[in-house]
Amino acid sequence: MAVAKIMDEVAASSAATTRDEKKVDILLVDDEPSSLLALEAILGSLGQNLVKAASGREALRHLMTREFAVILLDVQMPRMDGYETAQLIGERPSSRHTPIIFLTASHKADVQVVRGYAAGAVDYLFKPLDAEVLRSKVSVFVEMERKAALIRTQAAELAKREIEARQIAEVREQLVLDLGQKNRDLEAANKELETFSYSVSHDLRAPLHGIDGFSQLLLDDYAERLDEVGKKYLQCMRETAQNMAEMIDGLLALARVTRTEIQREPVDLTGLARDVIRRIENRTLQPPRRVEILVDEGLSCDGDTRLLTVVLENLIGNAWKFTSKQPDARIEIGWSPVQTAYFVRDNGAGFDMVYAGKLFGAFQRLHTSTEFEGHGIGLATVQRIVRRLGGQVWAEARIGAGATFFFTLAKGAEK
Numbered sequence: 001m002a003v004a005k006i007m008d009e010v011a012a013s014s015a016a017t018t019r020d021e022k023k024v025d026i027l028l029v030d031d032e033p034s035s036l037l038a039l040e041a042i043l044g045s046l047g048q049n050l051v052k053a054a055s056g057r058e059a060l061r062h063l064m065t066r067e068f069a070v071i072l073l074d075v076q077m078p079r080m081d082g083y084e085t086a087q088l089i090g091e092r093p094s095s096r097h098t099p100i101i102f103l104t105a106s107h108k109a110d111v112q113v114v115r116g117y118a119a120g121a122v123d124y125l126f127k128p129l130d131a132e133v134l135r136s137k138v139s140v141f142v143e144m145e146r147k148a149a150l151i152r153t154q155a156a157e158l159a160k161r162e163i164e165a166r167q168i169a170e171v172r173e174q175l176v177l178d179l180g181q182k183n184r185d186l187e188a189a190n191k192e193l194e195t196f197s198y199s200v201s202h203d204l205r206a207p208l209h210g211i212d213g214f215s216q217l218l219l220d221d222y223a224e225r226l227d228e229v230g231k232k233y234l235q236c237m238r239e240t241a242q243n244m245a246e247m248i249d250g251l252l253a254l255a256r257v258t259r260t261e262i263q264r265e266p267v268d269l270t271g272l273a274r275d276v277i278r279r280i281e282n283r284t285l286q287p288p289r290r291v292e293i294l295v296d297e298g299l300s301c302d303g304d305t306r307l308l309t310v311v312l313e314n315l316i317g318n319a320w321k322f323t324s325k326q327p328d329a330r331i332e333i334g335w336s337p338v339q340t341a342y343f344v345r346d347n348g349a350g351f352d353m354v355y356a357g358k359l360f361g362a363f364q365r366l367h368t369s370t371e372f373e374g375h376g377i378g379l380a381t382v383q384r385i386v387r388r389l390g391g392q393v394w395a396e397a398r399i400g401a402g403a404t405f406f407f408t409l410a411k412g413a414e415k
């Protein structure tokens with residue numbers, strides 16, 4: 001909690017204490033009952049607790065059980081006089097600092113005064129007492145005691161707050177430690193899962209290769225013993241196996257993305273995009289397509305060339321694929337100052353934004369493979385790379401009106 005707030009609350013609570021102030025205790029010590037009565041009469045108007053003692057011994061008894069704001073102590077008393085009493089009061093730790101005002105009839109008292117101060121007196125009053133002087137002196141001590149009590153409560157309150165703050169800090173520290181441990185556990189579990197999926201995908205390839213190879217052998221060497229339907233079944237089997245092999249390759253690529261070390265360097269995104277486009281165009285000679293492609297000049301960033309190539313291959317590859325039914329296909333690659341992000345925009349099939357949340361999950365597709373072929377691994381790979389590079393990827397689209405994919409990279413890696 002902020003210190004200012006604590007101070008406010010302490011001030012508020014001290015205001016409350018002042019309102020219903022506790023009375024302070026004043027000890028009156030005199031062997032003369034009439035003197036005690038006189039003291040009582042004079043000090044009564046202060047509205048405090050007046051405790052009376054008829055001897056030094058009785059005064060000490062009172063001091064065993066409570067503390068006083070001030071003690072008015074008669075000097076001349078039989079058996080134990082005021083000085084002796086003051087001496088004993090001063091020896092007790094709990095009353096060592098209690099102020100004492102000596103009351104004496106003696107005026108020859110220079111020597112006595114010295115004795116009195118040595119015994120712990122803070123003041124002297126001579127009998128007969130001047131009511132006004134006595135009242136005003138005593139009220140000074142009453143006020144002092146009140147202030148001291150207030151400071152004591154404030155100090156206690158502050159100490160309490162300090163303990164609370166320390167406890168909160170300890171709890172928070174423990175939470176951070178726990179969270180750190182949880183994160184490490186999670187990371188370890190993730191690593192294990194990646195290793196597992198990597199090796200499973202890897203091991204699945206060999207038997208699949210076998211299935212594909214033997215179906216090919218059947219088709220090549222035993223074609224004359226198979227009728228047309230049999231051949232068609234075998235052909236389907238091969239295609240399915242190849243499809244599965246592609247999916248496994250996609251999974252492997254996805255796993256590899258997480259496993260490879262990031263090599264940060266300045267990357268010319270414009271150049272990279274043009275390379276990717278050239279490769280895609282070369283791959284799609286049949287049937288040839290006319291696509292208008294615009295790449296912003298001077299796109300550069302801080303990243304990993306190999307990983308960013310994979311990102312652009314997938315995003316531009318998708319734009320290429322999902323514009324394939326569009327006669328005036330157009331693809332744009334650039335930097336959006338509004339979104340402060342790079343983008344790949346197309347005017348292709350688009351999709352319903354309701355399903356936008358699913359896009360980046362592995363094997364999630366918003367189109368069927370009869371509409372557009374694919375396995376749904378590309379965007380999962382893109383997201384994993386972009387996140388590893390410290391950025392984010394998201395999309396905007398409308399059915400039939402094209403899609404735009406935005407991505408950012410770590411701060412300071414823009415345009």
Ligand SMILES: Nc1ncnc2c1ncn2[C@@H]1O[C@H](COP(=O)(O)OP(=O)(O)O)[C@@H](O)[C@H]1O
Pocket residue numbers: 314318319322346348349350351359364365366367373374375376377378379380397402403
């Ligand atoms: N440019 C795009 N236009 C329309 N839909 C897209 C586009 N890019 C991705 N999608 C949708 O997101 C899905 C997942 O994309 P992706 O992971 O690359 O898989 P794939 O390309 O193999 O289908 C796609 O099947 C498609 O439904």
Ligand SMILES: [Mg+2]
Pocket residue numbers: 314317318374376377378379
């Ligand atoms: Mg794709």
